Amino acid sequence: MRGLEDFVVDGSGDMLHRGEAALGVGLEHPFDPTKVVGVAHLRDASLCASAVNRRKWGDNLHHILDARTGRPVKDVVATWVVAKDAATADGLATALFVVPASRLVPSFDFSFVRMFADGRAEVSDNFDGEAFT
Numbered sequence: 001m002r003g004l005e006d007f008v009v010d011g012s013g014d015m016l017h018r019g020e021a022a023l024g025v026g027l028e029h030p031f032d033p034t035k036v037v038g039v040a041h042l043r044d045a046s047l048c049a050s051a052v053n054r055r056k057w058g059d060n061l062h063h064i065l066d067a068r069t070g071r072p073v074k075d076v077v078a079t080w081v082v083a084k085d086a087a088t089a090d091g092l093a094t095a096l097f098v099v100p101a102s103r104l105v106p107s108f109d110f111s112f113v114r115m116f117a118d119g120r121a122e123v124s125d126n127f128d129g130e131a132f133t
Contacts, residue, residue: 004018005018005019005020006018006019006020006021007019008023011086013028013049014046014047014048014049014086014089014090015042015046015047015048015086016085016086017042017043017044017045017046017047018044019043019044020043020044021043022041022042022043022128023042023043024039024040024041024042024129025039025040025041025042025047025129026038026039027039027040027049027078027080027113027129027131028049028051030051030052030053030077030078030115031053031077036132037078037113037115037121037131037132038080038113038121038123038129038130038132039129039130040080040082040113040127040128040129041128041129042082042128043128045082045083045084045089046082046083046084046085046086046088046089047080047081047082047089048080048081048083048086048089048090048092048093049078049079049080049081049093050064050078050079050090050093050094050097051077051078051079052064052072052073052077052078053077053078064094064097066097066098068098073097073098074117075116075117076096076097076098076114076115076116076117077115077116077117078114078115079092079093079094079096079097079112079113079114079115080093080113080114081093081096081110081111081112082110082111082112082127082128083108083109083110083111084109088108088110089110092104092108092110092112093112096112096114101114101122101124110124111124111126111127111128112124112127113127113129113131
């Protein structure tokens with residue numbers, strides 16, 4: 001974008017940030033949109049999230065399916081991924097529902113927060129921000 005050095009593109013919560021100054025972004029609680037479970041300090045990167053409360057059509061029925069079982073994922077309830085580009089962040093946010101981060105780290109440059117159904121959170125060592133756990 002000619003002439004713009006700092007900007008944010010917000011595509012319904014998935015974000016692309018360009019610029020030097022970090023932007024604090026709340027990580028929406030997957031079961032209470034009035035609360036956050038953490039904050040990402042987004043700087044010159046993309047943040048994408050996925051959660052089981054979005055695109056839901058019944059009890060325990062949502063859009064994130066485990067291809068091995070054909071059933072909705074139960075253990076992970078939300079993910080947030082920061083990567084250089086939005087396509088990578090979006091794909092990894094979905095992948096983290098069914099694959100441990102340790103399998104993805106060798107192939108991709110990203111940081112993440114993953115929230116489990118029991119309320120625990122897994123936070124990568126390189127995540128720039130904090131999770132309120």
